[in-house]
Amino acid sequence: MNSNPLVSIITIVYNGERFLNKCIDSIRDQSYKNIEYIVIDGGSKDGTLDIVKTYCNLVKVLVSEKDEGISDAFNKGIAKATGEIIGILNSDDFFYPDTIETVVDFYNKNEQKKGIYFGDIRYFDDDMSYIRISDLSKMWKYMSLNHPSVFVTGNVYKEIGTFSKEYKYTMDVEFLHRALSKQVPFYYINKSLANFRLEGTSDLHYKDMYKEFYKSVQTYNDQGLSTRFWYRWSVFKKDVSQTSIGQFFYKRKHLLAPLLSGKIAKG
Template sequence: MSNKLVVPCSQEGSDGVTSSCISEKISNFPLVTIVTVVRNGAKYLKCAIESIISQSYKNIEYIIIDGGSTDGTLEIIKQYEFAVKLWISESDNGIYDAMNKGINLAGGSIIGILNSDDWYEPDTVELVVATFVAQACDVVTGDMMIWKNSSEFVRVKPNISWPLVKYGIFKINHPATFVTRDVYLDYSFDINYSTAADLKFLLQLILIKKKFSYLDKILVNFRTGGASSNSSLMASVIQMFWIRKDIGVGNTMNGLLFIYDLVHKILAVLKTFFRR
């Protein structure tokens, strides 16, 4: 089943709430597209959507790409149609294929991708737009707050050490990263990397020297246990090996980095397990 709806921003929602013209084009303010990819994400999707509605910056179009949910997700999307420019429900070839669909549908000059179980800070988009306008950059990235439960959290900052980037060693929080539409369309996500396509995409941009700007602010709140689960984190170790190989990292160095990544992930999994 495929559903595509374009809803005027002035339409009243099923709960009687009227959108604050989320998709209205405001003069002199760039349109920002936020894409959420979801499949059976009913538990937290409302929180993600409401974080878009509550943004201080209002020139936003919101697109939801659903992978054929059966858990009530579609009912939630319909409840919030007043705030959604476009939504689709159909099968896909994985999360990055769904992200590419959303990017191809985007009308905004700036694109952010919000996971269905995460949420933005209220001024995230406003801060990001101000940075794009002031610095004429290709990418804006910031900090991410990782929540393990309602009270346990850690703030994660990006880290790009230029001498190590050539080995594929870097840290950027993709959920806290916004990219121009032109750059996303030029490079997109390689769906052959089912758990690490965002890492390959960002590494590409670093290596070809696209202009990054850093915001020393928490832009997104990230719940553990979503698409980046323990199993997918382990798969990403293997995929990072092939990504480094693609960019020309030698076999010996790549092998050592693979072992380091593997040990690091195993220790992280064990730490999480023994905390339960």
């Protein structure tokens, strides 16, 4: 048994020079070193590629070309990945120094190996931060797992496929819903594994995001009135969080922001 499995980490980026250094530094500074780092660039026009090239000893694969969207970029990275375990880290997010070591330790202790490993995640912006608890049982109601804290064994992608190009914002959710419907095993790691910067693409286009989310629910586990209720309830709560009152509390009280956003948080 290989106790030192290769872990592939994929970062997709387009004009991401603002936060990319912190993202890549978090890969460089991992306590676990058997990492295959893959960067998929969508043809950036800023200084993104100059930054990536300064990490030439760390980046094993670099692809820079126009893509058909986020799903296409993810899939390009997965096609290049050769690791037993594959993770995806956004260009504006970052790992803790022991994130990959934590996942590998859990993986090594698991006799079955194959499956999807997930942990908690830290949400943050310039005004606040909090730890969001991942809850697989809520996946049919709202986005209760985030892909920076999700690691998938390579054989799962081979068995059930990669990311659907039909989804512009919630391709990660559709993949997880598909995995649940195909009874792929999920394993919870009781620890925060990644730092997720708020106000990304899906957060800025939340109404489109929720439409896609519940399209996936209807595809894999439609519960009729319950599905429609959770869709409307999620949009309502997000609408409230976007009002001046919601923003006031969002910026001043970290426990209320998760409540308004439909998230479960601790600490």
